[in-house]
Amino acid sequence: MTKVTKAVIAAAGFGTRFLPQTKAMPKEMLPIIDKPIIQYIVEDLVAAGIKDIIIVGSSNKRAIEDHFDMPNEDLLNNLRAGGPKKQHYIDELETIAGLANFVYVRQKGPYGNATPILNAAHLIGNEPFIYAYADDLTVATPNAFQQMITLYDEFQGGILPCVQVTNDIDFERYGILGGERMRDDVLKMNAIVEKPGKDKAPSDFASVGGYLFTPSVFEYLERGLDSLPEDTEFYVTDSLVQPMLADGHNFYGCLMQNSKRYDTGDKLEYMKTVIDFGLAHDELGPELRAYIATKLKD
Secondary structure, three states, rough: OOOOOOOEEEOOOOOOHHHHHOOOHHHHOEEEEEEHHHHHHHHHHHOOOOOOEEEOOOOOHHHHHOOOOOHHHHHOOOOOOOOHHHHHHHHHHHHOOOOEEEEEEEOOOOOOOOHHHHHHHHOOOOEEEEEEOOOEEEEEOOHHHHHHHHHHHHHHEEEEEEEEEEHHHHHHHOEEEEEEEEEEEEEEEEEEEEOOOOHHHHOOEEOOEEEOOHHHHHHHHHHHOOOOOOOOOOOOOHHHHHHHOOOOOOEEEEEOOOEEEOOOOOOHHHHHHHHHHHHHHHOOOHHHHHHHHHHHHH
16 A cells, blocks of 8 residues: 555635634634644654645645744854853754655635635645544544554545544534444444434534545545535535445544543643643643642632
8 A cells, every 4th residue: 555645734724703803813812831833733644654744724824834944143152142051942843844855736616615625725736645634632642643544554545533422412513423343442334423423323423623635535526526515515424425335435434542632722622731731741831730729720
């Protein structure tokens, strides 16, 4: 099989839930401690063996391009003036620029989460690839993308990372997979039902955090686009996954092991993410924990 070395990151959204902060700064650049959200996604992709990362954005996302570029001379001169104690900043910034081969594409086409794949298709070729969302962060050991690639190598089909849902409300928030259990953590799909509610849910596997697609997905992009009714959104589930399942392509829903998912596109969930990462931080964690304990006593 061809190794998975390419990834597409969807990063064209306006981040309206974070206005006015996101008027001038992309939501993907919101910080978690001292890194933007998208850098955590990129670092996990690189750790999983991804070499080429295609970021599908829009005209207001230049900050993302600048972040993964080499630092400008003004910043470098400022850091050099600080002497050896600031050299580690220079080293870190240069490391970020060298993480992967970055390609930036502006999103064009109908509204919907299948459009970034359409925009990046000509750069992927006849290869499997990971499709990730820039504000959907999963902390796992091994990381979520490593787990997805391992499962792809084992089952030789498309992979949907999943969480196991138990709360009634979660069955109304996620796409729920139907199919045959291969083992406790893997389900061979025959359907995905969007927000069915617990009573109509075909399983407790909820799709979250992106996809690993085989190259057979590309023939369904144009087909899905051509058959898309007017004023209808171009969605991965409806236009790609469901038709591929109907034609016999293999997809597997896989529970991510040792994992916790963060939806940083939601304000409250973003705040929880910052707190969790802060508490886990080697240097900041103890003082932050003590501060929170003090505030809770007030």
